[in-house]
Amino acid sequence: MKSVSFFIFFIVINELAFSQQDTIYYNSQWQICGKGIASFYRIGSVAVGKEWHFTDSVRDYYISNRIQMEGFYSKDGFRDGLFSFYYPDGNLEAQGRFVKDRFYGNWQFYYPEGKRKARVYYSGDAIAFTIVEYIDEEGNYLVKDGTGKFLIPVTDLYGDVNYLLKGEIINGEREGAWEYTGLVNENNTQIKHKEVYNEGKFKRGESSSGEEFYRDYDKPKVAATFMSFKKINNTETFAVSESGNVDIILNNRKLFPSYNPTYGNTRDTIGAMTNVEIEAAFPGGYLAWRKFLEQNLKADILTNSLPASIKNYKQTVQVRFIVCEDGTVCNVEVANKNEGFKPVQDEARRVISRSGKWVPAVHEGKNVKSFHTQLITFIATSE
Known part of the structure; x- marks a missing residue:
């Protein structure tokens, strides 16, 4: 029979970055909206400072994933x-x-x-x-x-x-x-x-x-x-409701007054920071986080995915996610989705999505969003 073990590696993304590659969704009127009602999406870099704007190369796509536009924004937007x-x-x-x-x-x-x-x-x-x-x-x-x-x-x-x-x-x-x-x-x-x-x-x-x-x-x-x-x-406006004005916050800065976004201002990655003073953490620290994964990951998911002819196999899943300002884990994605078996990727993504609330990162005295990457390596061996 095959036995399965797995190794857990936790990596906090801590690179200094003024702009980041992001995905932003748009409705049919080219207003920023949620993914569920989107007609288009944009992949590009967002510069976040006293105000926000696009910078460097930008590519827009129909929701069918066909290219709709490609161009370049200056450093000033x-x-x-x-x-x-x-x-x-x-x-x-x-x-x-x-x-x-x-x-x-x-x-x-x-x-x-x-x-x-x-x-x-x-x-x-x-x-x-x-x-x-x-x-x-x-x-x-x-x-x-x-x-x-x-x-x-x-x-x-x-x-x-x-x-x-x-x-x-x-x-x-x-x-x-x-x-x-x-x-x-x-x-x-x-x-x-x-x-x-x-x-x-x-x-x-x-x-x-x-x-x-x-x-x-x-x-x-x-x-x-x-x-x-x-x-x-x-392309830098928001789908709105009639519920009045609110302040749009990106990267923990008040950018400009706007109408209340009906579907949220963008995907959760907008405003997430990569360089913070205090990193986000799972309650109880690394040992508690490791114990949570060991107790909740379905280790046999790899053996169930393998053909009978394969005796030994190793697959590492790289999951990238965000810890939001309130500690909620959001925007959980598999970064290396072209490698290995999809059920194994889905299991790694599932367990991280259900990890509960974390202690959020802190920057300049306030809770902020922050990026994290989790590597989980599944190893199947024959006994």
């Missing part, structure tokens, strides 16, 4: 560099550069099947865009080399409102009336904004009150693009 956006099937939707959160230079847009749709030049002010070329779905050029008359669908970058834009551009300069028509209801549309140009110079802007136009602005108003960029403004 600005979108800076090349960004690529993808349709759910993996085809490229748009690609271009940001400079300090602003669209800059040539942006390319594509139809879902991969054909080119538009090339738009941004001078650094998103409202001052130039349609260099636009190709309809049949392959006809409505705008070529910065010249053409068009009737094309666009989306307001800031308001995420869909319009049908009718206008003309000559040698890269806007000419005549540019009319933005919006949907009033299912069967009715009307011109929402009308801007008049002469050789590229803005003359006047009018908005619809529902019945008539009135002159209300003296510079271009609509920042148009050719895909929905609701996420650009929402």
